[in-house]
Amino acid sequence: MSDALAAINFDITTYPTLTSIIKRFENTWVYSDLQYVIDEAQQAFNELSLNSWAFNQMVTAFEEQMNLAEVVKQTLLLLEQSNLYKLENGLPVNNEKPSISIQNVSNSNIAVQSEGAQQSISINEQVFEDLLAVIKASNIESKEPLITAVEDMQAESKSGSIGNTYKAFIGAAANHMTLIAPFIPALTAMM
Structure with a gap:
């Protein structure tokens, strides 16, 4: 094996x-x-x-x-x-599409980089909060590298993807897969 x-x-x-x-x-x-x-x-x-x-x-x-x-x-x-x-395998895929809400716009064509248009990306922060709680409550001797890796992913998620920091997190968590396994699907969905 x-x-x-x-x-x-x-x-x-x-x-x-x-x-x-x-x-x-x-x-x-x-x-x-x-x-x-x-x-x-x-x-x-x-x-x-x-x-x-x-x-x-x-x-x-x-x-x-x-x-x-x-x-x-x-x-x-x-x-x-x-x-x-x-x-x-040709199975149905769960596509969670982000929703876009445009408010308070009348008689206007909004274009990319137009003045007066704002955009924000909403990320579910709960997965990071839960992951940090599990790590902090665990009996891992050296928790700090994992905590830092999660915080880095959380910060990078605000830009829309966690690709770079996810790899570092998985590397730091390699010996603790049973602990982080429940969070992997939610994290990979953010990549």
Whole structure:
């Protein structure tokens, strides 16, 4: 699985589309509940009255692998909800179009850069507020780089896109995907 995950980033011939990435992991143990493996091993361990430090270390390592598989699964499920995946598979796409409101204009043709015309772009700030709250409430040791990255995205969102700062945020949050995964769809929609 490690090789497959790494190949997604550099092997465009094997994974040319988002759909090919998602299909690669179908019917794999990423979608399996492997808790029974630990339960059966623990039962055998107890029945044999063993006392082995190595066994406990292997159980811990296996649980960590299960947690990583869960993160991969959640990410794949999120990607299946993306507009890109839907477009690739001919599914209906949710196009949230910004609304434009023009008020107090009479007998006037408004042109770009005309005097007296104002425009404003409204961004849902709540996603940034919620993300900051989750980071601050987490047990992450070094929160400041993540907080700064979110604040940078929030500032850049006022210009209409978070493309540049999103990459920096994802880089800073790479080890905390379970924490930020619920926010990824909302953030990618702003790119």
